[in-house]
Amino acid sequence: MAFNWLQIGLAKRDLQDMEGALEALERAVAESPTNPVSAFAYAQVLFETGRNAVPAFERASALDPANPHLIRTHTAALAAEGEAERAQSILLDTLRQHPQWLDGHKSLATLRVAIGRRDDFDESYRRAINALPDSLSLRLAHVHLLSTARAWDAARACVHEAINRLGTSRGLEVARLSIESESNGPKSQDPNLFDAVAGVADPGLDLCRVRHAFRCGAIDAALARAETYRNTSQARLFWPYLSLGWRLSNNPAAAWLDGVEDAFVRAIDLGLSPDELAQLAASLRDLHTAQAPYLEQSVKGGTQTDRQLFFRPIPILQRVREKIKDAVQTYLETLPAPHEGHPLLTSPRDRPILFEGSWSVLLKAGGFHSVHTHPMGWISSALHIDMPSETDAGPAPAGYLQFGEAPPELNLGLGPTHQLAPKAGTLVLFPSTHWHRTVPIEAGERLSLAFDIRQPA
Missing domain, CATH: 2.60.120.620 (q2cbj1_9rhob like domain)
Incomplete structure (x- = not known):
């Protein structure tokens, strides 16, 4: 009986039987050494299990050199195995050819933070924006990175620069308001701060609205918006805020959610x-x-x-x-x-x-x-x-x-x-x-x- 070792390996990986997955994928590569999917999957599991994965990634890259997911994981393996400079070089070379590769920018920034290069962790974003100043997606990704790093002044400056260049847009307006709220800016406690985007429905924006309502002392408004997500796929983002609102309003639902006297701990x-x-x-x-x-x-x-x-x-x-x-x-x-x-x-x-x-x-x-x-x-x-x-x-x-x-x-x-x-x-x-x-x-x-x-x- 012929076995599809690639499918067996992927199925075992889904079940977190990593040793079984590795064995099956090794057989898949042996049987089809030029199959790029098998080569990538085998390298990926080597990396995920903490083994030496770089040689396997080199072989996979030769079969599928333009695969961005492979490049990203290959460079992560290089960094993990002590070749951070080479990983950065590969990411930089790829980003020069594909300056709108957002996952690549994030991977490079994450790598630089992890090796202690916080001062220039966003350099590739700035270089790409200089080359493509009208790319809204690049600018928004850069602002999101800076906001995640809580580099509020830099994030605010990037939003203003983008608006001056491109004009206002929904994405930039949402970013501007979110930064104003989360950075403890002059309007961080203005209950009307988000009025300009009142008609925009988005879970990320609504999470920011919930946090802003709490910050402004508008507990009922925070609860009302969070409640709309209770039966949605985004509910887990909002349950912690429902807990806060219910505790503040002495609602017995707080004990139902968190357990009486933290019974769930x-x-x-x-x-x-x-x-x-x-x-x-x-x-x-x-x-x-x-x-x-x-x-x-x-x-x-x-x-x-x-x-x-x-x-x-x-x-x-x-x-x-x-x-x-x-x-x-x-x-x-x-x-x-x-x-x-x-x-x-x-x-x-x-x-x-x-x-x-x-x-x-x-x-x-x-x-x-x-x-x-x-x-x-x-x-x-x-x-x-x-x-x-x-x-x-x-x-x-x-x-x-x-x-x-x-x-x-x-x-x-x-x-x-x-x-x-x-x-x-x-x-x-x-x-x-x-x-x-x-x-x-x-x-x-x-x-x-x-x-x-x-x-x-």
């Missing part, structure tokens, strides 16, 4: 021995090669690993992965009965447990996680691995994991509802819609592992 001892914790800590420290956190991350004063941590064939990681899957299954079995419309309790609990992402965070002196949620996940986590001593961390609650505090830039005055002291070997599970953060540590290092569980269909 569970601390579980994984039973890891001191030797296992030491092995895990050593393996993870070896993976912290970035010089700075990525732009979108909540990490401040530390680093976060790249790629799916649990895809790496490191024995201690794979043992911990299995312990974690067992713990997640127990967590699901002990949740309250299913409840229609609830972001945690609605989904089926008998499906395979898949990871939306998995990573490690290493915080240094002064480091912390800012207040955030995980809109891509269903259940989120923190596995504490190596914690600073009480003396190094500082007075309690330094280093604690806290839940429920509102983002400070919204000025809502909602403090944490629950907090946990970190303990090595303890896994904390909680709904991805929960606001959470860590309190800064004064000295030492705080090493943890985290993941999101994918919401089952």
Whole structure:
């Protein structure tokens, strides 16, 4: 019987059986060495599992040299394997030929931030805009990057420059208003700020409107707009804001959503021995090669690993992965009965447990996680691995994991509802819609592992 090893490999990858996927794709390449799809898929899985992937990407690139997705992942592999300068060179050469390749600009900017080149991380955008000054898509992508980096003055200047060159447009007007609101500008508390785009329907804009309404003290308006997304595919962006609004208005729906006294937050001892914790800590420290956190991350004063941590064939990681899957299954079995419309309790609990992402965070002196949620996940986590001593961390609650505090830039005055002291070997599970953060540590290092569980269909 003939097997389609490419399809088998891709199916196993979808099920996160990465070793099975790699074996099948290796056979696919052996049987069809000139098939560009098989070559790319094989290189991709090598990269995703933390193996040496550059030679495989070289072969795939020779078969399909103009594939932008291949170029982007090839350069990520080069950077991961210590060839950041070569990765930048390839991206720059490609961007000179294709200056409107937006994913390429973002990849180069992300790489430069990760290796500590924050000063010129957006250089390729500026060069492309100089060459194509009438490209609205380039200008909007540049503004979005600067806004993500919270470089508000630069973002504002880019919007004004674009309007002067191209005239106003809906995209530029939305960008201008969003920057004004989020940057604590002169009109950041003007309740009428978004009136000019009142007729524009867009989830990203509406999220900004919700945040602006909170900032202006218009709780009912924030809730009304967020409520319209409860039964949509974008609901997970808005549930955390519904929680804030319901708490502020003393609505019992807040307890329904978050659980009475944070009943959905569970601390579980994984039973890891001191030797296992030491092995895990050593393996993870070896993976912290970035010089700075990525732009979108909540990490401040530390680093976060790249790629799916649990895809790496490191024995201690794979043992911990299995312990974690067992713990997640127990967590699901002990949740309250299913409840229609609830972001945690609605989904089926008998499906395979898949990871939306998995990573490690290493915080240094002064480091912390800012207040955030995980809109891509269903259940989120923190596995504490190596914690600073009480003396190094500082007075309690330094280093604690806290839940429920509102983002400070919204000025809502909602403090944490629950907090946990970190303990090595303890896994904390909680709904991805929960606001959470860590309190800064004064000295030492705080090493943890985290993941999101994918919401089952």
